[in-house]
Amino acid sequence: MRLAPLFAAPPIALGIAVAVWLISSAPGPDRIESAAPALPVRVITAASEIIRPTINVWGNLRAADTWVAVAEVQGEVIWRHPDLEPGRLIPAGTEVLRIDPADYELALAQAQADLLAFNAESAQLATEATNTARILELERERLVLAEAELERISTLAAQETISQSRADDAERATLLARRTVAELENSLALIPPREARITAQIARSEAAIARALRALEHTEIRTPFDLRVTEVAAERFQTVAPGQVVVRANGIAAAEVVAHLPIDSFRGLFGDTSDTISVSEMMLSAMPFTQVDVVLSPLSDPSQIWSAHISRVEGALDARARTVPVVVVVDDPYAGANPPSRLPLVPNMQVLISFEGEPLTDAVVLPETALHGGMVRVLGHGGLLELRPVSVALSQNGRIVIADGIEPGDIVVIDDIAPAIPGMALTAIEVHQ
Structure with missing residues (x-):
């Protein structure tokens, strides 16, 4: 009975040794090389086309003239x-x-009467000046004679040929003549101030007449x-x-509306796709308003179409909304009015204004969904993802015009990839714009 364990141990040890030998001599598992699967994405092929910048905004009409x-x-x-x-x-x-007008008609009549009186006084003064000058000339001649006579008589009196009383009479006559001449000269000297006073009164009367006439004109409002x-x-x-x-x-000759255009759209509308010119410089320069077609339609009846044109750009930008206030004018807003089928354009009517600029040729246009933070995802060589920075010239109706960064023929990814890692493998699924 003691000999059984001794005979059982060798077979167990032999089995363990065989198992160890088999495990150590067996070949290892094959290593299989594998890569991450390519991500399927929708792509489009960038191509150049002709696109016309278009902007639609709402606004309220107002009269061009009030x-x-x-x-x-x-x-x-x-x-x-x-x-x-x-x-x-x-x-x-x-x-x-x-x-x-009664009060102003009376004032006019009074001023006209005053003018007639001052004109008559002026004419009288002119006649008086003429007469005084003529009399003065005569008195001066008489004074010359009196002085000559005085000199002659004084000589005779010194020679005691005539009496002294005769000499005194001659001297008194000479003094009287001198006084008369002096008084006439003083009268002539006072005439210019009198003329000036009458001239001033005439001017005042004429002003009163003009004031009365003006007041009479203002009694009628047209x-x-x-x-x-x-x-x-x-x-x-x-x-x-x-x-x-x-x-x-x-006024009914024209109606106008202020359209607040986004600054970027304002640039694109006039074909400015760069940032080299500021909006303020564009506003100060002569804008090519004729290059833009403008139509508007009332909110109450969108089927009505009215032609319009850009008149001007108002002086201040809306800094908060980053918009440019463009004034659009409609000529003859009552033309063809036939209420209720066709209403005239009246103040406070809400209208939709559509701007269309000159067509942009050879423009690379992409869906707006292709733009991610200023970058466009491109399927590059070997089907690997590239992130390419771009500049946008225009954005409208869910599409963007690329100014720089994408060339015709580039394959653009339009799906949103998260995360978008440059160099990741993609499988392109071509779609059409």
Whole structure:
């Protein structure tokens, strides 16, 4: 019984030795080389095409011309045009209000009478000056004779040929002649100041006449252009004061709307695809507004199409919204109006404005989804991903125009890859734009 374990041990040890030998001599597993699978993505082939920059924005119409009639004289309204009511159309040159002119007619008559009186006084003074000058000339001649006579008599008196009383009489006559000449000279010297005073009075009368005539003109209020009345603040028999607003109206020759265009779209609209010129410089320079076609349609009836044109760019940019205020004008906004089928363009009407610039030729256009933070993903050599920086010239309707960075023939990835690692393998699935 003791000999059984001794006979069982050798077979177990022999089995273990055989197993060790088999494991150590067996060949190892084959190593298989493998790479990450290529990621399938949708791609398009970049190609050049012709695209026309287009921008659509909303805006509210306003009248291009407005008229605020202000009373310039005081008085009672004695006549009012029967069509002077809000909403009515009134042609240019129509008298719409008349203020009582009686006070200004009286002022005019008084000023004209004063002018006649001063003119008569001026003529009288001219005659007086002429007569005084003629008399002065005669008195001077008489003075010369009197002085000669005085000299002769004084000589005779010195020789005691005549009496001294005779000499005194001659001297008194000479002094009287000198006094007369002096008085006439003084009278002539006073004539110019009198003429100046009369001239000033004439000028004042003429000014009073002009003021009265101007006041009479302002008693009639006429329309300066074809317009539509919006407000009337004066009634018949009402007294108005200078500075009082009596009528408000809008011109009907043209309507305008301010379109706030994004700065980048504003650049692209005029074909400026670079940043070398600032928007302020573009606004100060002569903009080629004629290169842009503009149409608008009312929100109430989008089927109505009105031709328009760019008039100007307003002076201040909207810094917060980064927009350029472009003023668009529609000529004759009442042309063809036939309510309710075709409404005229009136203030505060909301309209859609469409801008179309000159076509861009040889433009590389991509979907907006191809742009990722200023980079475009390109399928490069060997089917590997490339990240290429680009500059965008224009963005509209979900498409972008590439100014630099992509050439026709490049294969552009339009799928969003996360993460996008340069050099990763891609499998292209071609789609058409």
